[in-house]
Amino acid sequence: MPAIRRHLTDLQDQGLVEARTERPSGRGRPQHVYALTERGEGAFPKTYSGLCVDVLRQVAALFGEDAVTQVLAARTAEQAQTLGAELPESLPLHLRAEVLARHLSEQGYDAVVDRVVEDGQETLYLVERNCPHLAVARQFPGLCAAELTLYEELLGTAVTRETRISCGQGCCRYRLG
Known part of the structure; x- marks a missing residue:
């Protein structure tokens, strides 16, 4: 004892x-x-990503790939509704990007906003240095596509993904505007 x-x-x-x-x-x-x-x-291992991959695989097998796309789109719409209030269009783009980066970091993305000035022209980048959903994103690229759609909707501007962790690159880097 x-x-x-x-x-x-x-x-x-x-x-x-x-x-x-x-x-x-x-x-x-x-x-x-x-x-x-x-x-x-x-301290205990978590296999949530395995469960998520299994569920999405079953959805695809039972109802087709379009069903997976619909599920991801519904998730994106819900996130947009939840976060939209925190990112009003009245805020300048760089501030909306900062708020989004903070929110993403709270979810494990380790996100930052980089401001790059070349030839007097400023370009904003949203950079995610971690992917908390990597196992899912590797098997279901629609997850990454849904995130891109979400960022465009929330930021109210064109967003171009330049690099992607799920493809073996060091970060997910999005050019804003």
Whole structure:
């Protein structure tokens, strides 16, 4: 028992588990109940992308590739509706791009906006240095196409993808405007 307590204390010190004391419903002493923290939960492998790929593969097998496209389009429309309020057309493009990059970073894309000036002409780029959906994007390129559509809609300008992580490049780079 002491070894178990010592191990649980070590896990608590690392922020992997948290303890609380609960009274039993009947008689008896209060008991210590341990649960994983968010950090502890993150230490376990997640196979969400595998599940997503499997589901999309089944949708395609049962209903055809057009059904997958429709599912991705519906997801894009929902995202556009949710984010649209945060990106009003009254904001200049570079500010809308910054808000979008912040939102994407919160979702794991590690996105930034690069401003490049050549010959006195400024060009904006949205750069995603990580793809949180890489396994899905490699098997279903429609996901990347749907994101491109979303960015055009949210930013209200033409968006051209120049590089793509799912094709083996180091980042997804979009030229805005």
